[in-house]
Amino acid sequence: MHTAVSLGGVGMTRFAADAGDDVRTLLERASTRALDDADVAAAELDGVVVGNMAAEAFEELSGLHNALAASLGAHGAQADRVENTSASGASAFQRGAQAVASGAADTVLVAGGERMSAASTETATGVIGSIVHPEEYVHGVTLPSFGGLAADAYLRRYDAPYEALAAVASKNHGNGARNEYAQFQTEVSVEDAADSPLVADPLRLYDCCPTSDGAAAVVLRAGDKGEVVVRACESAVGTHAVADRDDPLEIASVRTAGERAFDAADRERGAVDVACIHDAFTVLELLELEELGFYDAGTAWRAATDGGTALDGSLPVNPGGGLKARGHPLGATGVSQLVELVWQLRGEADGRQVDCETGLAVNVAGFGNNAVCTLLEGAA
């Protein structure tokens, strides 16, 4: 990046199965919290970027960015909306960071939000299903189906027990229980997860993230004087059809985005103290940790069962509960990962604080169609 980019403030709503407000209200709430946290007036904003996947389909709403800018009083700011399916939030963040880094803007608000509960289950299933390749869609393939296929291949290839997946669910629910913003704030044992109903064999209910309502926001500022600095934010596309991958366990978008982010930040994997990983399905946490180079292929499951990715492990993963427990309001998720990292890096994550100076987040679109990887560092 050219100009240094700092995170001046963050805020989010509690994620919920039904937040009771439309996405515009959720975006306003998260944004005002971020602006207050940054001590920035809306009139100072040069840019407003909203991440949202499908407000038209879920709520028959569009123009979210203009509505948000007007409501906040960000008159004259440049405002846009970014859509990158379930990575819309991180893509919006990337656009905001690029605007500041390039000198096009000094102060930018990035807000991600989604209200999935407004639509019927049938409509929501149809919206989410539209992400998959048409040739796979005709066979009734859903995102959990892809998770099930990958989990079957992973457990089979590496001779891992199902409990390795349940350990991820249990860890992330345990973390969510310590996060007042999480949708689920109750502990789930490995046995509870293993006894839950099958969704897409071998994945069970607790292996899958919920549908959620919520919003999260950050304020970006030029300069490196903030408490948290953006070291890199890089993205990459993968294949659209999962079958087009040479290996069903390959998520090239995550691998490439991660390599680009580490190269851009000039950091090694060992520098990362905490990670927020896109665990839409438990198996994805394992696959993404391996693609990012934190673990060799076929070994991340041992870190899950041995406690290596727990809050007190060598690499705490998803301290805020991840998509599994914090929830997954599509366009909000990528921003909420960064909010959690900022709280961690500022030492404000009460009840789940880890010792950290550098944090990584990866937000994934579809089942690896696209990925955005961000590296943040606390002020030295």
Place this chain on the structure above:
Amino acid sequence: MTATACLDCGEAWAYDRVRCPACGGRDFEARSLGAGELVATTVSRVTPPGVREPNPLGIARFGAVQVTAQLADDALDAGDEVVLAGEYELRAGERGPRLERA
């Protein structure tokens, strides 16, 4: 269902594209999939409207080409030899082949 191969470089793939991903070529030919091997399977227990429930699915490799498709027989497992054949109702109003035991 057939695979598609690029007449310029020989790259093959399963799903429709407007350009060859390897060389950018635009002249293609259809190529028989033949017999393949199941790589992974699942049973989708919660399915979209118009799709059978449960819905056994698999990824099968046919040489350099892979497809995700419904299984004709839920006893099929990874490692089994399969063909993509027959005509089944895949979704309401849409018919096509499933992965059958070879």
